[in-house]
Amino acid sequence: MNSLLLHPVLPFAVAALLVPWVGVMGRRLLSLAAPVLAIISLALLPDGATYTLEAIGHDWVLLRADGLAVIFATAFILFALMAGAFAWQDTDRGPKAMGLVLAGAGTGVVLAGDLLTLFFFWEWLTVASLFLIWFGNTERSWGAGFRYLIFHLAGAMVMLSGILMMVAEGITAFEPLPTGTAASWLVLAGMATNAAIPPLHAWLSDSYPEASIYGTVYLAAFTTKSAVYALSRGFPGYELLMWLGVIMALFGVFYAVMENNLRRLLSYHIISQVGYMVTGIGIGTELSLNGSSAHAFANVFHKGLLMMTASAVIYATGRNKLSDLGQLAKPLKWTLLLMMVGALSISGAPFFVGFVSKSMIVSAAAYTERAPVELLLLIVSMGTFLSVALKMVWFTFIGVDRGARVYRPVHPSMYVGMGLAAFACMITGVVPGMALYPVLPFDVVYNPFTAHHFVEVLQLMLGTALGFWLTRIYLVGKAKETLDTDYLYRRPLTWLIFGAGDLLSATGQKVKAANGRAIAAGWAAFQEYRVKSEGRTLAFQATVVVVALAVLAFLVVG
Secondary structure, three states: OOHHHHOOHHHHHHHHHHHHHOOHHHHHHHHHHHHHHHHHHHHHOOOOOEEEEEEOOEEEEEEEOOHHHHHHHHHHHHHHHHHHHHHHHOOOHHHHHHHHHHHHHHHHHHHOOEHHHHHHHHHHHHHHHHHHHHOOOOHHHHHHHHHHHHHHHHHHHHHHHHHHHHHHOOOOEOOOOOOOOHHHHHHHHHHHHHHOOOOOOHHHHHHHHHOOHHHHHHHHHHHHHHHHHHHHHHOOOOHHHHHHHHHHHHHHHHHHHHOOEHHHHHHHHHHHHHHHHHHHHHHOOHHHHHHHHHHHHHHHHHHHHHHHHHHHHHHHHOOOEHHHOOOOOOOOHHHHHHHHHHHHHHHOOOOOHHHHHHHHHHHHHHHOOOHHHHHHHHHHHHHHHHHHHHHHHHHHHHOOOOOOOOOOOOOHHHHHHHHHHHHHHHHHHHOHHHHOHHHOOOOOOOOOOOHHHHHHHHHHHHHHHHHHHHHHHHHOOOOOOOOOOOHHHHHHHHHHHHHHHHHHHHHHHHHHHHHHHHHHHHHHHHHHHHHHHHHHHHHHHHHHHHHHHHHHHHHHHO
16 A cells, blocks of 8 residues: 555544544544544655655655654644543634644654654644634733744744755755754754743743643644654764753743743743753763653653643642642542643652653663763653642642632543543553563663662652651742843733834824825815816806907998
């Protein structure tokens, strides 16, 4: 069979095109049918399947299903199914279509075999994400969407410039790219923007919390992990990425500890966890690259699960800040349980997927004698456990009653999506040799279930829990927004836009006044001319009449 017919992007593309033309139930079913057909297509593809199309003088490698691509594609497609179940209640055409486009674009990115095909799907990620943010339908979501667009247009221009420079040099295949050239720096900068590497990160924490509760769930999975794939493919072993990843991990967890908004807190954790992945890419060994792929796979599910549970809390209570929540454990007990699964997974607790994936990266740092990297990643793990498993869960479900009430129950379809994600987090953590290792890009010889690892993780968690208990009154959420690096450009940009608007308005008023004066003067001149013309006309007519009468008299008399 033609490999193109089995391309996993096709079901998403067809479903997205059909969504505007079918009814509510049709839209719901399409959001589930597309990922089911896509995962079947991916399973039927032969190992290493490729499809190349020659057009406009370029060989477009639309499909390359090797080990690295398949693990990311598998995670994206499975999560699209979970997100579709969670968003069953969302029946609007636009969000349904854009969710499918986003999942298809992410899958297209990781299956692209050449740089231009990569960029094509890369930009569809931006378009779909932008509309999902705007579908939040608030003043804040519109502003966040425009700032998102500015960031990603700039990143796209830089990345495309680098790609075109490489294509001009005969480099078209998306394989490990040469480093140290102007073109590679441009491509790296574009990828770093989508990966949210500081200081190119603020678009994420700014925009994701402003989407709808369903849109946020889709957004959490695809864009940054697609960038992780691109960095893994294009720049493995590039040591600069190791240190950038460590900075990401520390930066994200630092802001998450301070954050009050549920979804903004989790957005900072996307940055932090992607930092782990970028660190593994920079280390560049088979173990670290396996660890980055495994952690990206894991993060799709545990971060998606946490976004689902946070969205379920917002759906039920109408509140999204820790300072407005508390005492919800009883009415939202199942949501609490599922949130704990996600929190323990992202924290690397034993028998959850993070226990496997994070330890592969930390172990790779230890094996390559990078003790500072190992230590800093362990500190990040403590911050993750503190901010998600302790702070977020405590102040949402257990802490002081701040008047939050459940005004509508969490819909059963939401529990289906959350339950599937929770199952993925647990099965890959309990039996990684069956559920995770077979899809990693390199052969795996790694056992996370050692006494040393168990003791190390439990010590870190117990110490962090004790610290939280002693300082919990200082960690309570504050009803304010945390300033990030976006403050450095948002206010000047606002001044620039409003200043330009005022200047244009003033110029317009002056032009309008000048035009008014010109029109008035012209009209007065016309009136004067008309009066004079009328006088001249009457004199002329009188003269004609007199002459005519004289001629007539002469003829009669003569």
